Amino acid sequence: MTEFFQQVVNGLALGSIYALIALGYTMVYGVLRFINFAHSDVLMLGAFAAFYLAPVLAPTLGAASIPLAITVIILAAAICACIGMLIEFLAYRPLRARPRLTVLITAIGVSLFIEFAGQHEKVFGAATKSFPTLLPKADVGFGGLHVSSNDLVVLVLTALLLFAMWFIVQKTKLGMAMRAVSFNEQAASLMGVNVNRIISFTFGLGSALAAVAGIFYAMRAPGIEPLMGIQPGLRAFIAAVLGGIGNLPGAALGGLLLGVLETVFGGMPGVSNYRDAIAFAILILILLFRPAGLLGKAQIEKV
Amino acid sequence: MRQLAKDPRVFLLLAIAAAVGVSLAAGSFNRYYMGIAIDVGINIILAVSLNLLNGHTGQFSLGHAGFMAVGGYFAAKITLLYGSALFFPALLIGGLVAALAGLAVGGPSLRLRGDYLAIVTLGFGEIIRVIFQTSEFFGAATGLTGISKLTTFGWSWGLAAVTVYVVACLVNSTYGRGFIAVHDDEIAASAMGINPVRYKVTAFVIGAFFAGIAGGLYAHQKAVISPSGFDFMKSIEIVVMVILGGMGRTVGVILAAIILTILPELLRPIAEYRMILYSLLIIGLMLTRPQGLFTFSRKK
Numbered sequence: 186m187t188e189f190f191q192q193v194v195n196g197l198a199l200g201s202i203y204a205l206i207a208l209g210y211t212m213v214y215g216v217l218r219f220i221n222f223a224h225s226d227v228l229m230l231g232a233f234a235a236f237y238l239a240p241v242l243a244p245t246l247g248a249a250s251i252p253l254a255i256t257v258i259i260l261a262a263a264i265c266a267c268i269g270m271l272i273e274f275l276a277y278r279p280l281r282a283r284p285r286l287t288v289l290i291t292a293i294g295v296s297l298f299i300e301f302a303g304q305h306e307k308v309f310g311a312a313t314k315s316f317p318t319l320l321p322k323a324d325v326g327f328g329g330l331h332v333s334s335n336d337l338v339v340l341v342l343t344a345l346l347l348f349a350m351w352f353i354v355q356k357t358k359l360g361m362a363m364r365a366v367s368f369n370e371q372a373a374s375l376m377g378v379n380v381n382r383i384i385s386f387t388f389g390l391g392s393a394l395a396a397v398a399g400i401f402y403a404m405r406a407p408g409i410e411p412l413m414g415i416q417p418g419l420r421a422f423i424a425a426v427l428g429g430i431g432n433l434p435g436a437a438l439g440g441l442l443l444g445v446l447e448t449v450f451g452g453m454p455g456v457s458n459y460r461d462a463i464a465f466a467i468l469i470l471i472l473l474f475r476p477a478g479l480l481g482k483a484q485i486e487k488v
Numbered sequence: 489m490r491q492l493a494k495d496p497r498v499f500l501l502l503a504i505a506a507a508v509g510v511s512l513a514a515g516s517f518n519r520y521y522m523g524i525a526i527d528v529g530i531n532i533i534l535a536v537s538l539n540l541l542n543g544h545t546g547q548f549s550l551g552h553a554g555f556m557a558v559g560g561y562f563a564a565k566i567t568l569l570y571g572s573a574l575f576f577p578a579l580l581i582g583g584l585v586a587a588l589a590g591l592a593v594g595g596p597s598l599r600l601r602g603d604y605l606a607i608v609t610l611g612f613g614e615i616i617r618v619i620f621q622t623s624e625f626f627g628a629a630t631g632l633t634g635i636s637k638l639t640t641f642g643w644s645w646g647l648a649a650v651t652v653y654v655v656a657c658l659v660n661s662t663y664g665r666g667f668i669a670v671h672d673d674e675i676a677a678s679a680m681g682i683n684p685v686r687y688k689v690t691a692f693v694i695g696a697f698f699a700g701i702a703g704g705l706y707a708h709q710k711a712v713i714s715p716s717g718f719d720f721m722k723s724i725e726i727v728v729m730v731i732l733g734g735m736g737r738t739v740g741v742i743l744a745a746i747i748l749t750i751l752p753e754l755l756r757p758i759a760e761y762r763m764i765l766y767s768l769l770i771i772g773l774m775l776t777r778p779q780g781l782f783t784f785s786r787k788k
Contacts, residue, residue, distance in 0.1 A: 220607070279775055286548055287778045289606065290731060293724060294770030301763040422607070462618040465611035472608055473596050 187329045192449045198336035199405070200444020201343035205398035206421030207428070207436035208350055209391030215367040215431040216387045219285050222292035223272055224395055225418020226299035227265050229411060231396025232316070232403040233309055234261035239317040254319040258400055262393035269392025270385050278381070303411030313408035319400070339401045346394065347437050353390070354433060363387055367431065416461075420447070423468040429481020438479060443467065496657060503649035504642075511642030522641060523709070528749045529644030530705050533651045535729035535745040536738060537698030540655050542727065543736030544664075545691040546671030547598065548606045551613030552699050552726045554593075557718035558616060559586040559700025560707040561626050564635045567708065575638045579647075579704040586700025587693045589616065594692030598685060613723055621715040631714030632707070639709040647705065651698050656738055658694070667691055671736070728770055734780020743782055 206228060213221045235257045246253040276295050280288045304311040323334045354360040365373035366383045374380045402417050403409045424443045428435025443464060451460040471478065507529075538552045563582030566574055597608040620626050627633070658664045669677035670684045678684050707713045729748050733741030755762045773781070 276771055276775070280778075283778060286606075287774050289548075290727070291771055291774040294767050294774065297724070297767035298764065298771065301767055305760060305764065423611075426604075426607070458622040459618060462615045465615050468611050469597070469608055472600055472604060476600065476604070 188452075189449070191330055192452050193445055194330055194332055195336070196445035196448030197441060198333075198339055198444070199448060200424075200441035201340050202398050202401050202405075202440075203417065203421045203424045203444050204437045204440025205343055205346060205394050205401070206417060207425040207440045208347070208433060209395045209398075210422050210425040211428075211430055211433060211436040212350075212354075212363075212387050212391045214425070216363060216370075216384050217277070217288075219277075219288045220292065220422065221388075221391075222289070223295040223299060224391065225414035225421075226296050226303075227269055227272075227392045227414075228395040228399035228402070228418060229303065229409070229414035230268055230299065231261045231265045231399030232409045232413065233303075233411075234264045234396065235319070235400045235403065236314060236316060236409060239319060243317075249318045249321050251320070257319060258397055261400060262396045265396035265399075266389035266393040269388040269395075273385055273388040278384075300411055300415075309411050311411065313410045315408045316403040316406070319404065335404050339404075342397075342401075346397065347433075350390075350394070350433060359383070359386060420464050423464050426468060426478055427471050429478025432478065432480050435478055435480035442479075496653060500649055500653040503653075504646045507645035507649065508642040510645070511640045524750065524753055526639055526641055526644040526705075526709050528746050529641070529648040530639075530702050530709065531726075531729065531745040531749045532645075532648040532742050533698055533702040533705070534726045535733065535741045536648075536651050536655050537695045537702070538726050539730050539733070539736065539738065539741045540659070540667070541691045541695040542730050543734075543741070544655075544659050544671060545667045545688060546735075547688055547691065549609040549692070549695070550606045550720070550723050550727065551593070551609035551611075551616075552695070553718040553720070553722035554609075554613030554616035555586040555590055555696040555699035556703035556706065556722070557620060557713075557715070558589045558696075558703065559583055560703030560713050560718070561620055561632065562586075562700075563704030564632045564707040564713060565626065567636060567638065568632065568634070572636045572638055575643075575708065579701055582704040583697045583700035586703065587697035589700075590693045590696025591689065594689045594696075598688040598692065610720065610723070613718075613720065617715050617718055620718075627714075629715065631712065631717075633712045635707055635711045635713070637708060637711050639705045644705055644709070647701055651701075652738060652742065654694075654698075659738075668736075731770075731778075732773060732781050734782055737780060737782065740780055740782035744780075 206224065209224050209227075210221065213219075213224070238257050238260055239253065242253055242256055246256060272295055276291050277288060280291060303309045320335060320338060325332045325334055325337060352360075354363060362373065362378045362383050363386070365376065365378055366380055370380055373383075398417070398421075399414065403413070406413065420443060421440060424439035425436045426439070427443060428437070428439030430436075446467065447460065447463055450456050450463050456463075534552065534556065538549065541547050541549050559579075559582035561582075562585045563578040566578035566581060570578075593609070593612045597605060597612065600608055620631075621629055659667055666677070666682045666687045669680065669682050670687045674684045703718075710717075725748070729744045730741055732748065733739075733744030752762060752766075755765065
């Protein structure tokens, strides 16, 4: 029984990372109605930004200290926000009026470009690199359960970021504009919303979250490499669909649920070999029985 | 005589005869070039069969490599167990099992549309790969080795001709107009008494069948297959051939399959930039010519 709860706790930590990535997918889907395949690569870029920033900042801020972690996370998030906006501007904006499939394929192209460029020896190189320690690590015990302090930090920070996202989207003027664009782009622009700026902002926000998630993911993973974003990216996308794509609380719920299910099932003997397939099996079941996701509302298609 | 020249069956027979003829003289050609030529034939089968689904019927599938894997594994296992004499039956059985997989996948997932369908087919492709990866019978992660090199130029191009013939005849038949109707407007098509689900599933099953055949040829060309050879990237490669050729345009898709098989070989001297160029090609193409490289007139 203790082992089961241990798995649940591990699953929650992993799931909160999925939730952060899923938020980016869901927000972009909300305003542009397409799956940003390159999101998982922005996550990887975030981890690499931290990888290169940490040794530079460590002498002034102290290795493995809280100020270092905070500075690195904020800088990486800012870098990735710029990259996300740049991708949107160069690759997606010219295709705004085209069929969605065209944009989807472009997104796959952008994703492949970042991955292959990253694997080139003059960029990051294909080899796995060990991620620097950003935070002092310690195990915290809760009556037989062992929780790594990193996991606790991830859980708390994710909760804070989720709350911040909810606040931005629901309580600020920018958030209202985002919701308006998502509801009806044309009507929003007639009401004086600068649609391009809102979409750009949404990409920036989503990419910043992806960068944070990438750093958290790298802290748990054995190392980082240019293809590290693919697996968590796919899972997070599934999480977004699971919760109802375009729905912020849904993405958070889907991420946590997927993390827990995957860790619990993946730990079972006999099932563990199929670990990679579990997430997809869940996705397929959800799409077949509840295509709008757990928290999404089914939409009637008008002719 | 004039009647005869118009009959597409004549072209089919001529194409097969030419393929077998070249194949008989294969000894006098450079083996490296022959290998590439065989790959071209296999890729034509893959691209044309995916074109039936992605192009003509307008359903976006990202799981073609999964069906290819099914066909490849079953065909290879049969020739490994029962000997090379069963090459053609093995190809057929591989294709049929892939078609069954297509039915199993297509039935439920074709209730979805657009990017959801793309993701679900991607998911099914990955699940098929994971099943092969965990199955001891199919060699788990190492895959199958020591497969006899039975795929000749004649098999590869002959079956490519059959694929082109079947898909072209199907789409140009009275029945096949339904695929294009489903592509153009599903709701209008169903108002005219066409059952979109049936057409989509048919396209899926036929596409999967030929992908399975191509998989069998591929296995007997490479002599070694492993689960990692049938991943998401392979599906993308086939999709790019279809897009580059112009969705739903058979001739364009064949040309694209030929170019995209030869191009990587030509780029071998700058191998490290090859995939970067490839991804830039996809982006550039989508930005400038989303209708395909070889599409000059509006589709009728």
